[in-house]
Amino acid sequence: MSGREQILGTIRRSLKRDALSGAAREAAEARLRQHPVNIVPARAAGTPDERLRTFEHWATFNHATVARVAAAEVPQAVADYLTSNNLPARAVMAPDPALDRYDWGGRPLLELRRGLPLDADRVAITGALAGIAETGTLVLASGPAHPTSIHLLPETHVAVLREADVVGPMEEVFDRLRARYGEGVMPRTVCTVTGPSRTGDIEQQLELGAHGPRRLHILLVGD
Amino acid sequence: MQSTAHAFKANVGHALVDDNLQQSLAILKVGFSERRRQAAERLPEFEALRDRARDIKNHALAHLDFYLEAFEAKVTALGGHVHWAPTAADARAAVLDICRRAGARTVTKSKSMIAEEIALNDHLEAHGIEPVETDLGEYIIQLRREPPSHIIAPAVHLTKDQVADTFLEHHRKLGFDKRLTERNDLVAEARQVLRRRFLEADVGITGANFLVAETGSSMLVTNEGNADLTNTLPRVHVVIASIEKVIPTLEDAATLLRVLARSATGQESASYTTFNTGPRRPDDPDGPAEYHVVLLDNGRSSVLGTQMQDMLRCIRCGACMNHCPVYGAIGGHAYGWVYPGPIGAVLTPQLVGVEEAGNLPNASTFCGRCESVCPVRIPLPKLMRHWREREFERHLTPASVRQGLALWAFLARRPQLYRRATGIANRMLALFGRADGRYGWLPLARGWTRHRDFPAPQAGGTFHAQWKARGGARR
Numbered sequence: 001m002s003g004r005e006q007i008l009g010t011i012r013r014s015l016k017r018d019a020l021s022g023a024a025r026e027a028a029e030a031r032l033r034q035h036p037v038n039i040v041p042a043r044a045a046g047t048p049d050e051r052l053r054t055f056e057h058w059a060t061f062n063h064a065t066v067a068r069v070a071a072a073e074v075p076q077a078v079a080d081y082l083t084s085n086n087l088p089a090r091a092v093m094a095p096d097p098a099l100d101r102y103d104w105g106g107r108p109l110l111e112l113r114r115g116l117p118l119d120a121d122r123v124a125i126t127g128a129l130a131g132i133a134e135t136g137t138l139v140l141a142s143g144p145a146h147p148t149s150i151h152l153l154p155e156t157h158v159a160v161l162r163e164a165d166v167v168g169p170m171e172e173v174f175d176r177l178r179a180r181y182g183e184g185v186m187p188r189t190v191c192t193v194t195g196p197s198r199t200g201d202i203e204q205q206l207e208l209g210a211h212g213p214r215r216l217h218i219l220l221v222g223d
Numbered sequence: 224m225q226s227t228a229h230a231f232k233a234n235v236g237h238a239l240v241d242d243n244l245q246q247s248l249a250i251l252k253v254g255f256s257e258r259r260r261q262a263a264e265r266l267p268e269f270e271a272l273r274d275r276a277r278d279i280k281n282h283a284l285a286h287l288d289f290y291l292e293a294f295e296a297k298v299t300a301l302g303g304h305v306h307w308a309p310t311a312a313d314a315r316a317a318v319l320d321i322c323r324r325a326g327a328r329t330v331t332k333s334k335s336m337i338a339e340e341i342a343l344n345d346h347l348e349a350h351g352i353e354p355v356e357t358d359l360g361e362y363i364i365q366l367r368r369e370p371p372s373h374i375i376a377p378a379v380h381l382t383k384d385q386v387a388d389t390f391l392e393h394h395r396k397l398g399f400d401k402r403l404t405e406r407n408d409l410v411a412e413a414r415q416v417l418r419r420r421f422l423e424a425d426v427g428i429t430g431a432n433f434l435v436a437e438t439g440s441s442m443l444v445t446n447e448g449n450a451d452l453t454n455t456l457p458r459v460h461v462v463i464a465s466i467e468k469v470i471p472t473l474e475d476a477a478t479l480l481r482v483l484a485r486s487a488t489g490q491e492s493a494s495y496t497t498f499n500t501g502p503r504r505p506d507d508p509d510g511p512a513e514y515h516v517v518l519l520d521n522g523r524s525s526v527l528g529t530q531m532q533d534m535l536r537c538i539r540c541g542a543c544m545n546h547c548p549v550y551g552a553i554g555g556h557a558y559g560w561v562y563p564g565p566i567g568a569v570l571t572p573q574l575v576g577v578e579e580a581g582n583l584p585n586a587s588t589f590c591g592r593c594e595s596v597c598p599v600r601i602p603l604p605k606l607m608r609h610w611r612e613r614e615f616e617r618h619l620t621p622a623s624v625r626q627g628l629a630l631w632a633f634l635a636r637r638p639q640l641y642r643r644a645t646g647i648a649n650r651m652l653a654l655f656g657r658a659d660g661r662y663g664w665l666p667l668a669r670g671w672t673r674h675r676d677f678p679a680p681q682a683g684g685t686f687h688a689q690w691k692a693r694g695g696a697r698r
């Protein structure tokens with residue numbers, strides 16, 4: 001008997017039934033198809049403006065920094081952030097076409113490379129699929145526009161998030177994923193990132209920058 | 224890992240006199256529980272979410288076969304592989320086989336309690352494959368060759384100085400020859416050392432907090448980002464998870480996540496919550512070419528449908544141990560196996576046998592704090608009581624306890640005699656009392672009084688005598 005049969009057989013014997021069938025099976029299938037929403041915290045609700053404020057509040061609470069800027073100011077805001085943190089004006093940028101709408105050429109001193117990150121890269125610039133207001137969380141989906149390692153290897157991550165992409169609760173991200181990839185389909189990774197990398201493993205004291213970025217800076221871009 | 228749960232009493236003896244451990248536990252007791260309390264207060268829906276989380280897990284367990292098959296179908300459709308492992312040995316063999324086919328020399332691992340449960344590291348090492356733990360706490364205890372002492376904070380028993388000594392000893396050969404004294408320097412050094420290991424690993428092994436049937440995703444919640452590097456950089460990604468991790472939908476995951484991070488560390492959300500679904504897609508710039516999920520049963524399927532089924536709801540948040548006065552006094556190692564604290568006292572007898580671990584369910588004051596904080600409302604005291612009964616039925620309880628209970632039962636069935644006996648005992652106790660109303664020493668009770676005082680009875684006689692004096696059961 002295969003391990004599979006053995007495990008499924010024991011489960012069914014313990015539950016005192018055969019494989020699900022009839023109405024019970026249909027109900028379980030319907031649940032997967034309909035994926036009903038459970039309880040959504042009230043703090044995730046609100047007008048678009050309130051959502052932005054909620055996002056900013058919780059992102060900051062979780063040790064990210066947030067700056068609200070207009071689209072035309074994005075390259076300048078990145079350059080300023082790097083300068084003020086004594087970081088080199090050099091970064092690896094995700095090959096995300098959504099980032100092409102900003103006038104990077106207008107900041108010739110900002111040296112950008114598009115593509116996969118190298119271990120030596122100190123700064124990464126990426127877009128984001130969405131922001132979750134409820135917890136101040138960034139949502140990063142893998143794909144040609146976004147290698148997963150780009151938001152993990154460099155010590156500093158600057159994420160460019162459009163205001164229109166800030167949703168209330170996590171459930172709204174799932175709706176967007178289903179609309180983009182199809183029902184029940186996910187890209188290889190969907191990383192939800194709340195603040196920079198951290199550890200409390202030495203005497204339970206918070207230290208930032210364990211394996212991932214030490215700094216997470218979010219540019220919240222109005223149109 | 225080899226269990227030492229049978230030696231629980233000796234383990235406790237060592238723990239109570241270990242100064243480093245006691246220093247660490249003092250921080251733990253205030254830190255975790257205070258942060259959890261604040262996080263729960265910040266979210267008005269927290270209690271309702273706990274109810275819902277319990278219901279989701281109950282539903283998933285009642286349909287476990289269905290959701291596992293649905294999960295498998297999704298993974299397979301994406302070109303991933305699902306390996307069903309009835310026993311720990313099957314799971315070890317499956318992982319070793321994957322590593323061998325990949326020609327692996329080193330594997331990076333992100334913290335997995337299932338890997339501890341099946342003693343995966345020893346098995347890989349014995350077959351010439353080097354496992355490298357990448358969660359900072361796991362890495363520290365791997366260097367020290369110690370088991371974890373907490374399910375979410377494996378090195379919580381160590382002080383900074385101990386970590387500094389360990390790093391100096393092991394990193395010297397890598398060119399780090401300064402003993403560090405600052406926490407952030409220790410973290411930075413580990414980051415540097417482990418970054419190299421990440422880049423050279425052939426296989427990445429992670430656990431899973433949840434498996435989502437709807438999409439075939441395995442989910443991981445971490446703060447360091449080590450799990451994400453582990454599942455992205457090597458050519459092969461292996462997920463090891465026990466069967467009860469499967470839940471129906473992404474929406475269900477969202478509900479469980481809302482109670483998990485808050486119960487565990489008091490965070491609004493962990494830094495990284497990642498959904499992994501299958502291997503790298505054709506146009507992905509990075510990610511593993513192979514994706515495997517090893518599903519471990521190890522006795523869980525036969526717990527379904529029994530009085531103990533509730534234990535399978537556990538989402539391994541650690542809140543029960545953070546709030547347990549017994550764990551707070553003795554730490555995690557004393558429990559002798561992988562899972563410490565109240566959930567360990569319930570799981571360990573199930574997984575390694577009540578003969579080996581019968582002492583653990585007795586290590587409880589039944590104060591009920593564990594149940595009151597458990598995000599999925601597992602009735603831990605009730606489950607511990609169940610094990611005590613089983614232990615007693617099977618005559619595993621020590622003779623002194625059995626005789627004591629037999630004597631009590633004899634007296635309890637004879638009210639006259641009971642009142643006389645307890646009255647005498649009460650007056651006898653008065654002879655040994657201290658001015659502060661406690662005993663530092665009692666005849667026949669050295670096992671108790673060696674480490675703690677015994678409260679002296681209040682004036683006014685036995686409970687029965689006082690009850691009678693107050694007019695008994697008047698309403």
Ligand code: SF4
Pocket residue numbers: 486536537538539540541542543544566593596597598599600601
């Ligand atoms: S039993 Fe409950 S409190 Fe303890 S680890 Fe499991 S889920 Fe958390």
